[in-house]
Amino acid sequence: MKTQVLIVGGGISGLSTAWWLAQKGVAVEVWEAAQRPGGKIRSRREAGYLTEDAAALLVNFRPQVDLLVSRLGLDQDKQRRDDSLNRYIIHNNRLTRVPMLMPALLASPLWSLPAKLRLMAEPFIPKGSHTGETVSGFIRRRLGQEILDTTMDAFISGTLASDPDLAEAQSVLPRLTALEQHYGSLTMGMFINKVIRRRQTNRADTFSFSGGMEQLVQAIASSPGITIRTGIKATTIRRQDNGWRAEGTSSSGTTHIQVPQLVLSTPADISSQLLEATDERLGKLLADIKYAPVGVLHLGIKSRNIQHKLDGTGFLVAKHNRLAINGNLWMSTLFPHRAPPEQALLTCYIGGVQRPEQLQQSDDKLTGMVLDNLRPLMKIKGEPDYVKVERHYQGLPLYHGQYRARLAQISSRLDTMPGLQLNANYIDGVSVRERIYQGQRTAQTVAASLRSGNCDCYQQQMLTPSH
Ligand SMILES: Cc1cc2nc3c(=O)[nH]c(=O)nc-3n(C[C@H](O)[C@H](O)[C@H](O)COP(=O)(O)OP(=O)(O)OC[C@H]3O[C@@H](n4cnc5c(N)ncnc54)[C@H](O)[C@@H]3O)c2cc1C
Incomplete structure (x- = not known):
């Protein structure tokens, strides 16, 4: 079957998009510059x-991850x-257990009495606006300075390599900011979700595989219906004949392909280089994303x-x-x-x-x-x-500054380029979970565009924040 979709970049973003497309019977090909698929995810014995x-x-x-x-x-x-394992934070130069339940929280040495009282007052704090608010601003406003300094800072530094003073709250804490929007309070929102809506929520499950995270990417890469071409580096892309033409180089020379739909799952700077000849402004917006x-x-x-x-x-x-x-x-x-x-x-x-x-x-x-x-x-x-x-x-x-505003600008540039999508970890979450989820959303839009023969409907959907 003729390739309908080319995905450039064989990390988890590109691979998961390919997998979801293959499930829909779409003929998909992945070009990966390295000699192995998986991108940053790699397990070594x-x-x-x-x-x-990288991902451990x-x-x-998300049910989509369970399904995959x-x-x-x-x-x-x-x-x-x-789940009974402790979580620790460094506090006063010691490993200090992070309380996971309310009684333990009240007894914990992690927070002072004023900090605990401040936390309990959270439901009474008026709802604020998130536009452009940093993580520090958001957490200070809702939970107080001490919880920011002791706990949220550690989460943002330790899991995202970022800085709460610079990271945009809505981009890196979408679920927490949504709780405020929906319930007016984080603690009330969590309580309602956990206790009252218990049956509707998909319980969090933390796992790896016996072969490490590599097993996941290798299993996707060897799934039926996906053609993975490793060692091919995309060098140019351009619009042609209602679709996209991509050229690439490999050790055996140059190659090219013409497809109705193209997905770029490369890091932002590479996507910028590939796109700047087509749309200089989009190239610049992507080039300005820092890592x-x-x-x-x-x-x-x-x-x-x-x-x-x-x-x-x-x-x-x-x-x-x-x-x-x-x-x-x-x-x-x-x-x-x-x-x-x-x-x-x-x-x-x-x-x-x-x-x-x-x-x-x-x-x-x-x-x-x-x-x-x-x-x-x-x-x-x-x-x-x-x-x-x-x-x-x-x-x-780094989802720094007015990041959502940047994504909105990227989205409006993409509106002018039917048949092109971006799905990589600089959009809507860096975690493997979100990459798999966004892969599904991207695949849905690509498949719908292929069916309708109309490719200009998807970018808005792709960049809509998910919680
Ligand atoms: C140290 C570290 C620890 C992490 N820990 C976790 C964790 O525990 N849990 C979790 O959920 N997430 C974790 N993450 C995040 C997660 O691993 C990444 O966000 C995710 O793997 C990125 O996938 P990606 O496909 O978007 O990008 P990448 O993996 O970077 O893939 C991009 C691919 O594009 C290819 N490429 C580039 N240029 C070209 C070109 N011109 N032509 C063709 N191909 C090209 C690259 O070779 C690469 O394979 C961690 C990340 C890091 C760095």
């Missing part, structure tokens, strides 16, 4: 460890996080050399702690067979928008810095038996 270059787990509440995992036949390979560099340092350490019980998922670090790490996942506690027997695998995240210069340091220097932080926190003695460093110089897109 070495010296008895299973490490992740999937935090899911199930149809890929991966249910039996799922490794679930034990945080993120480093990942894996440490294999003898369990007996770590005094801490490792009874949690790991910990996050707010910027005021001035540590070298943004977060730490205890992978050997989270999932089985991540480290050899009697060894622990700790995965540390460094760099981010707070400390981009860290990625320039040598592996030895980084390891020393990270160990200096970890030793007093977790009472570690001796040296690690295994060290592995991965550097992503363009790690995560």
